[in-house]
Amino acid sequence: MIRRALAALTLVACTAGLTACGDDDSSGDGSGDSKELPTKTINVTVSGDSVTPNGDRVDVKVDQPIELVVKADAEGEIHVHSDPEKELEYGAGTTTLPPFTIDKPGIVEVESHALEKTIVQLEVK
Numbered sequence: 001m002i003r004r005a006l007a008a009l010t011l012v013a014c015t016a017g018l019t020a021c022g023d024d025d026s027s028g029d030g031s032g033d034s035k036e037l038p039t040k041t042i043n044v045t046v047s048g049d050s051v052t053p054n055g056d057r058v059d060v061k062v063d064q065p066i067e068l069v070v071k072a073d074a075e076g077e078i079h080v081h082s083d084p085e086k087e088l089e090y091g092a093g094t095t096t097l098p099p100f101t102i103d104k105p106g107i108v109e110v111e112s113h114a115l116e117k118t119i120v121q122l123e124v125k
């Protein structure tokens with residue numbers, strides 16, 4: 001009897017938890033309500049110690065999804081000097097990195113620290 005009551009209680013707690021969680025999600029999704037901006041895809045090629053693009057300015061908008069597609073001959077890491085900074089790892093071959101957004105205007109450098117090169121400067125407007 002007691003065990004069954006406990007089980008029922010647990011179930012209720014779980015359901016309540018799920019509901020709360022769902023509510024959380026929909027309110028947290030507020031960013032999705034803003035105008036849908038097309039994803040900005042930036043193709044990056046890393047070969048030996050050279051990288052393309054190499055310091056180009058790229059115009060993006062605040063909250064626009066930015067997707068880096070990295071074609072590389074060896075694995076490495078890209079550093080996005082946003083606030084907070086992001087470190088995105090890629091493998092050898094072609095890697096599509098998870099899209100990210102920048103929530104305030106400014107210049108954000110995207111670098112390869114391994115190569116000590118600036119890949120692009122995102123001009124966020």
Ligand SMILES: [Cu+2]
Nearest residue numbers: 079081111113
């Ligand atoms: Cu860096």
